[in-house]
Amino acid sequence: MSRSRRVVLAVVAAGCAQSLAAQPFGLGRAATPAEIAAWDVDVAPDGSGLPPGQGGASRGEALFADFCAGCHGDFAEGVGRWPGLIGGYGTLDSRDPVKTVGSFWPYAPTLWDYVNRSMPYGNAQTLAPDDVYALVAYILSANDLVGPDTHLTEKTLPNVVMPNRHGFARDDRGKAERHLWRAEPCMTNCKPEVEIRMRATDLDVTPK
Amino acid sequence: MSDAAPPSRRAVLTGAAAAMVAGRARADDTLITQVQPWSRNLGDPVAAAPYGLPTPHEFDVVRRTVDWLTADAYSSVSFTPIHALDGTITPQGCAFERHHSGAIDLRKEDYRLMVMGDVARPLVFTYADLERFPRDTRVAFCECAANSGMEWRGAQLNGAQYSHGMIHNMEYTGVPLRLLLEEAGYDTSRRWVYVEGADAASNGRSIPIKKALDDVLVAFKANGEALRREHGYPVRLVVPGFEGNLWIKWLRRIEVRDTPVHSREETSKYTDTLADGISRQFTFAMDAKSVITAPSPQAPVRHGDGPLVISGLAWSGRGAITRVDVTLDGGQNWKVARLAAPPAPMALCRFYLDVAWDGAEMLLQSRAIDDTGYVQPTKAQLHAARGMNSTYHNNGIQTWLMRADGSVENVEVS
Numbered sequence: 133m134s135r136s137r138r139v140v141l142a143v144v145a146a147g148c149a150q151s152l153a154a155q156p157f158g159l160g161r162a163a164t165p166a167e168i169a170a171w172d173v174d175v176a177p178d179g180s181g182l183p184p185g186q187g188g189a190s191r192g193e194a195l196f197a198d199f200c201a202g203c204h205g206d207f208a209e210g211v212g213r214w215p216g217l218i219g220g221y222g223t224l225d226s227r228d229p230v231k232t233v234g235s236f237w238p239y240a241p242t243l244w245d246y247v248n249r250s251m252p253y254g255n256a257q258t259l260a261p262d263d264v265y266a267l268v269a270y271i272l273s274a275n276d277l278v279g280p281d282t283h284l285t286e287k288t289l290p291n292v293v294m295p296n297r298h299g300f301a302r303d304d305r306g307k308a309e310r311h312l313w314r315a316e317p318c319m320t321n322c323k324p325e326v327e328i329r330m331r332a333t334d335l336d337v338t339p340k
Numbered sequence: 341m342s343d344a345a346p347p348s349r350r351a352v353l354t355g356a357a358a359a360m361v362a363g364r365a366r367a368d369d370t371l372i373t374q375v376q377p378w379s380r381n382l383g384d385p386v387a388a389a390p391y392g393l394p395t396p397h398e399f400d401v402v403r404r405t406v407d408w409l410t411a412d413a414y415s416s417v418s419f420t421p422i423h424a425l426d427g428t429i430t431p432q433g434c435a436f437e438r439h440h441s442g443a444i445d446l447r448k449e450d451y452r453l454m455v456m457g458d459v460a461r462p463l464v465f466t467y468a469d470l471e472r473f474p475r476d477t478r479v480a481f482c483e484c485a486a487n488s489g490m491e492w493r494g495a496q497l498n499g500a501q502y503s504h505g506m507i508h509n510m511e512y513t514g515v516p517l518r519l520l521l522e523e524a525g526y527d528t529s530r531r532w533v534y535v536e537g538a539d540a541a542s543n544g545r546s547i548p549i550k551k552a553l554d555d556v557l558v559a560f561k562a563n564g565e566a567l568r569r570e571h572g573y574p575v576r577l578v579v580p581g582f583e584g585n586l587w588i589k590w591l592r593r594i595e596v597r598d599t600p601v602h603s604r605e606e607t608s609k610y611t612d613t614l615a616d617g618i619s620r621q622f623t624f625a626m627d628a629k630s631v632i633t634a635p636s637p638q639a640p641v642r643h644g645d646g647p648l649v650i651s652g653l654a655w656s657g658r659g660a661i662t663r664v665d666v667t668l669d670g671g672q673n674w675k676v677a678r679l680a681a682p683p684a685p686m687a688l689c690r691f692y693l694d695v696a697w698d699g700a701e702m703l704l705q706s707r708a709i710d711d712t713g714y715v716q717p718t719k720a721q722l723h724a725a726r727g728m729n730s731t732y733h734n735n736g737i738q739t740w741l742m743r744a745d746g747s748v749e750n751v752e753v754s
Contacts, residue, residue: 152522159523160466160523163462171536172593174534177602212411225615231613236608239607242602245603245604246604250440253441254540256540256542299618300619300621301618302622319673321673322672322674323671328741329751329753330495330751330752337408337497338637
């Protein structure tokens with residue numbers, strides 16, 4: 133959701149930061165406010181873009197049973213290969229990280245954004261804002277990140293601190309993997325021997 | 341037609357010698373000595389197929405899936421049969437697909453693209469509007485960040501199609517995104533654009549505006565014709581060199597912003613978890629990578645020893661390939677491969693090594709180098725740099741074991 137229309141208009145008036153004052157080709161037409169509102173639904177980590185609304189974990193549990201449990205399980209534990217949404221704390225630096233909403237997602241408003249836009253799977257973009265708040269409250273309570281009696285609103289949801297909030301870093305391959313930019317690799321007698329350590333046919337998981 | 345199977349080189353040589361010495365001749369090939377039906381009768385009339393399909397004889401050169409990978413077939417992936425293709429351009433009909441909520445059917449007439457956010461003029465474009473902007477045409481590879489992800493911890497899937505087939509390479513025609521941003525009067529102080537599709541997954545990603553202004557295309561043609569539904573018909577984003585998840589299909593909205601959205605697709609997915617549990621985010625560029633497409637497990641060698649063509653693909657999301665090395669002995673000694681054409685930046689490059697195979701077992705690998713000086717690493721080097729859990733962006737060197745009988749297997753070597 134754009135948050136600086138006023139700033140932009142001020143800049144236009146000042147005539148400095150706009151790419152071009154006039155439309156180069158005059159193609160397209162102005163988007164109406166209702167059209168922008170209909171599609172401009174993304175939610176940022178600070179909660180900007182969240183619509184007004186409220187929902188509680190207990191109502192969310194009932195909604196979850198109706199709309200989500202078929203794939204994610206009654207307790208958000210996941211069914212079959214569908215993703216579990218709970219657990220996994222403290223596993224991210226282990227041999228087998230378990231990445232769930234609770235253990236991995238850095239921002240609670242992103243959960244609202246994803247549920248609102250992409251769920252329920254196969255019937256997306258049909259939930260009312262209050263239903264999304266309720267579902268988010270339930271999923272967060274199933275992760276013990278809010279209490280079972282919690283009601284969330286557009287004001288309170290951004291305040292929920294996710295455990296992996298500081299678990300992400302920007303791409304630093306250019307520095308951390310600088311040694312892979314090495315110009316001239318070895319061409320002859322590069323290693324004394326070669327040993328086969330693993331075979332795909334031992335695993336035997338390839339489609340026939 | 342078993343008598344028409346190609347003889348081995350040794351058989352040909354000894355046969356030729358024997359024929360000269362003893363005057364013995366092999367049986368005549370009736371495909372030559374007898375008039376065949378196709379030489380006698382009429383073939384198909386023109387336009388027998390108004391839009392032609394591949395010959396039925398190539399029925400097995402198709403996209404394939406690994407059913408256990410995903411929970412269902414709508415949020416799933418299919419793989420390009422790279423083991424059976426040559427050259428560099430991927431035919432649309434067998435180019436890999438990745439959907440998060442299925443491939444939707446969206447008519448051109450129903451297509452709308454909104455450019456909004458921090459712009460002077462939020463605009464809506466129709467498909468017909470897009471056709472009136474100056475357009476570009478270029479070739480680019482699209483590789484899923486998860487391509488070869490199943491191979492991260494070691495050899496798993498026995499075929500180049502499955503291990504490296506989440507890639508395709510097409511010639512795209514479309515409008516530079518820069519022109520649409522300028523048309524809307526984007527705020528030049530802003531650093532990001534958020535791009536989003538019209539499908540139920542509403543897949544959305546944040547892209548640095550620097551990239552958006554540089555070489556991103558809003559594309560409506562691929563390989564000269566309309567996009568296929570499964571690749572985003574009628575309009576998709578082309579983001580050269582960057583991971584495939586950014587190449588938004590059924591593109592419907594472009595929002596100019598100051599910060600990334602941190603959407604689900606750029607936090608909980610498509611991030612690279614390192615050994616200390618910290619995850620790299622916005623790892624856009626696909627590093628230099630290559631794979632021998634034939635011989636490979638699905639493309640074994642049937643002809644015996646003698647002349648053998650080793651064929652493969654190399655690419656880099658950071659620039660153009662400058663060299664590809666091939667080893668036959670698991671990385672002890674390398675030879676410089678022949679590039680089929682001058683490599684283009686952020687496009688697939690075909691390489692060949694023509695060898696006289698002695699019939700002994702080989703451990704085949706290829707190694708790509710790009711014009712930034714980056715050398716494709718071994719998986720051991722990647723594990724040392726990233727730990728064991730960073731399954732996206734696996735560009736490690738691939739090893740094929742080719743046995744004396746010409747069969748090939750995916751293996752991991754020291």
